[in-house]
Amino acid sequence: MTDVIRYPFETPPASGEALEIAEGVLWLRQPLPMKLDHVNLYALDDGDGWTIVDTGFSTKKSRAIWDTVMAGPLKGKPVRRVIGTHHHPDHIGLAGWFQTQHGAELVMTRTAWLMARMLQLDVQELPNPETVAYWKSCGMDPDELAERQAGRPFNFADCVHEMPLGFTRIQQGDVIRAGGREWDIHIGNGHAPEHATFWSRDCDLILAGDQILPSISSNLGVYATQPEADPVGEWLESCERLAKLARPEHMCLGGHKLPFTGVPQRMRQLVDNHHGALDRLAAHLDTPKTAGDCFMPLFKRPIRGGEYGLALVEAMAHCLHLWHDGRATRERRDDGAWLFQAI
Numbered sequence: 001m002t003d004v005i006r007y008p009f010e011t012p013p014a015s016g017e018a019l020e021i022a023e024g025v026l027w028l029r030q031p032l033p034m035k036l037d038h039v040n041l042y043a044l045d046d047g048d049g050w051t052i053v054d055t056g057f058s059t060k061k062s063r064a065i066w067d068t069v070m071a072g073p074l075k076g077k078p079v080r081r082v083i084g085t086h087h088h089p090d091h092i093g094l095a096g097w098f099q100t101q102h103g104a105e106l107v108m109t110r111t112a113w114l115m116a117r118m119l120q121l122d123v124q125e126l127p128n129p130e131t132v133a134y135w136k137s138c139g140m141d142p143d144e145l146a147e148r149q150a151g152r153p154f155n156f157a158d159c160v161h162e163m164p165l166g167f168t169r170i171q172q173g174d175v176i177r178a179g180g181r182e183w184d185i186h187i188g189n190g191h192a193p194e195h196a197t198f199w200s201r202d203c204d205l206i207l208a209g210d211q212i213l214p215s216i217s218s219n220l221g222v223y224a225t226q227p228e229a230d231p232v233g234e235w236l237e238s239c240e241r242l243a244k245l246a247r248p249e250h251m252c253l254g255g256h257k258l259p260f261t262g263v264p265q266r267m268r269q270l271v272d273n274h275h276g277a278l279d280r281l282a283a284h285l286d287t288p289k290t291a292g293d294c295f296m297p298l299f300k301r302p303i304r305g306g307e308y309g310l311a312l313v314e315a316m317a318h319c320l321h322l323w324h325d326g327r328a329t330r331e332r333r334d335d336g337a338w339l340f341q342a343i
Helices: 060-071 095-102 110-121 129-138 142-150 231-243 263-284 295-299 305-324
Strands: 019-022 025-031 038-045 050-053 079-083 105-109 168-170 175-178 181-188 195-200 205-209 251-254 328-332 338-342
Touching (some): 025 060, 079 175, 095 105, 105 110, 105 195, 129 305, 263 295, 263 305
Parallel strands (some): 105 168
Antiparallel strands (some): 025 038, 195 205, 328 338
16 A cells, blocks of 8 residues: 555664765754654755755753754854744744844744744743633643742743744645745644644655644644633635645654654544544533643543643633533533533
């Protein structure tokens, strides 16, 4: 079968090194201080310089790795352009550094750039009232809530370099030239708003960021910034639309894990996995429950420690999708939590 998920590269590049995926396309990695301990980055050879796709966190270690990469695999040629697939800090953390220290042009979708710059400027020493109210609406565990209320929350600026004014906008249907290739731009949503993916016209490569990943599912979360969002619905629409572009011979270069082929099969899996999770959740909501009560049907395992926050916002996203889809009702509990029940 050609429509089978395969991994042409078994071993990722070591820190400070690169693997050539195709002529003019290098695969790099940066470490992340979390369970998902890496992010994939790509360098596209433009002849007199490089376009890089995503950057990693802004840390002293990450900058040192980039210095090693630029002197080594990038052969001392300048990074002239940075493409940000989406606004999350592991992908955009050093974009501002490349702009200010290396004179690079930043290329992103408008929503992704606005989100990144807004969050980078919004530093909080304690969680703001809107965030606390949102956590309560999810049914956050009381001990977890008390601990989070008393401490400094995660701030984008902790791992995202200051971003200067100015970027180049890309949008659905645009074409961009990089690495000796023309790339069609197709926009996804759900994991991040206006997430850009790049489909080569000249070979079988896709630069997918976190929109198409093998073996893991991208987090779909609802946050206090838009507490009634429906990222699950946006994700399903995006996957179904992008699946129409996918061919078995495509090699997908994602933001995490390994490059892979068999993209049509993976797109079906991504859709089916969430429909399955929604059906399990609907069965679980035979009595009223908060999002915080719904980890087991969604993730099939206990959730603890550093995974709790992402699990909570994803559980809320799935509960809200059932509500938006007319498959569940919700009522506000006296403590502010939403109780969802399947219809």
